[in-house]
Amino acid sequence: MLESEPTRVVAVRVNADGDEARIVGDVAVEGRGGCHLSYGSDPSTLVIAQYGAGTVATVRLDAEGVPVEQIDLDDHHDHSDGAAPHPHQVVALPGTELLAVPDLGLDRVLLYRQNLEGMIDIAGEIPLRSGSGPRHLAPDHESEQLHISCELSGMVATADREEVTPPRPGTAAPQGRATHRWSVRSMIPASGREGENAVSHIELSADDSFLLVANRGPDTLSLLSLTLMRPQLVAEIEVGSHPRHFMQWGELVLVAAQEGDRIDVLRRSEERLERVGEPIPAPSVACLAARP
Numbered sequence: 001m002l003e004s005e006p007t008r009v010v011a012v013r014v015n016a017d018g019d020e021a022r023i024v025g026d027v028a029v030e031g032r033g034g035c036h037l038s039y040g041s042d043p044s045t046l047v048i049a050q051y052g053a054g055t056v057a058t059v060r061l062d063a064e065g066v067p068v069e070q071i072d073l074d075d076h077h078d079h080s081d082g083a084a085p086h087p088h089q090v091v092a093l094p095g096t097e098l099l100a101v102p103d104l105g106l107d108r109v110l111l112y113r114q115n116l117e118g119m120i121d122i123a124g125e126i127p128l129r130s131g132s133g134p135r136h137l138a139p140d141h142e143s144e145q146l147h148i149s150c151e152l153s154g155m156v157a158t159a160d161r162e163e164v165t166p167p168r169p170g171t172a173a174p175q176g177r178a179t180h181r182w183s184v185r186s187m188i189p190a191s192g193r194e195g196e197n198a199v200s201h202i203e204l205s206a207d208d209s210f211l212l213v214a215n216r217g218p219d220t221l222s223l224l225s226l227t228l229m230r231p232q233l234v235a236e237i238e239v240g241s242h243p244r245h246f247m248q249w250g251e252l253v254l255v256a257a258q259e260g261d262r263i264d265v266l267r268r269s270e271e272r273l274e275r276v277g278e279p280i281p282a283p284s285v286a287c288l289a290a291r292p
């Protein structure tokens with residue numbers, strides 16, 4: 001995906017040896033500033049958050065997974081009450097048929113359901129405190145809890161799933177209505193350091209017992225334990241300037257320090273974080289992904 005005007009979704013095919021690539025699909029999407037995409041609950045679609053335009057677009061894929069056309073567009077201005085929307089991420093919620101889109105400008109996570117034609121419709125929302133600025137979201141394996149990094153407040157919000165009264169036997173749930181609902185039960189600082197914190201990325205450990213959070217401002221990576229009733233900060237380590245993203249690779253955590261022009265390599269051991277060797281030089285690194 002290209003964060004351009006208009007946003008473009010580009011498919012690249014790499015040969016078996018990994019030494020040659022060519023573009024096989026390029027679709028322009030109505031809007032601008034696409035910042036994140038994910039497969040829809042319908043795997044023949046991609047759903048795209050457009051931070052600049054304040055919209056969420058859906059693109060159809062062909063049988064080989066190549067983008068072919070835009071089929072839907074949801075405008076968050078329609079849900080904004082005058083605020084400037086900035087959808088930041090699209091996350092498929094495990095154990096449900098819902099897609100979650102944190103909107104930094106609306107202080108809400110909007111929930112979508114996708115129909116058989118691939119179109120998306122609002123199915124609910126998770127409101128947060130004014131000025132929170134939800135950026136990224138990490139659901140556990142069954143979406144019992146959703147952990148949300150709040151860029152503008154420097155907090156981590158945790159929303160617990162509530163029971164929803166099922167429809168009476170022989171009746172159907174109203175069209176588009178969510179069969180899952182979450183409410184924010186806790187908000188804690190993502191960092192123990194003083195000063196402003198523009199929280200960026202957030203991820204759960206493989207066993208759902210720890211939460212990792214990147215902090216821009218303090219320029220640290222935090223480790224939060226989830227073994228108690230609410231997340232608890234148990235470790236925090238300095239990394240390069242402006243940690244925008246990180247990835248877990250076994251026991252290692254690689255942190256993309258965008259303004260530090262480096263990748264920090266850390267090791268997590270239960271409730272500890274430690275540095276492994278020297279940082280790897282990487283100019284303006286913004287995102288990391290392991291090769292399969």
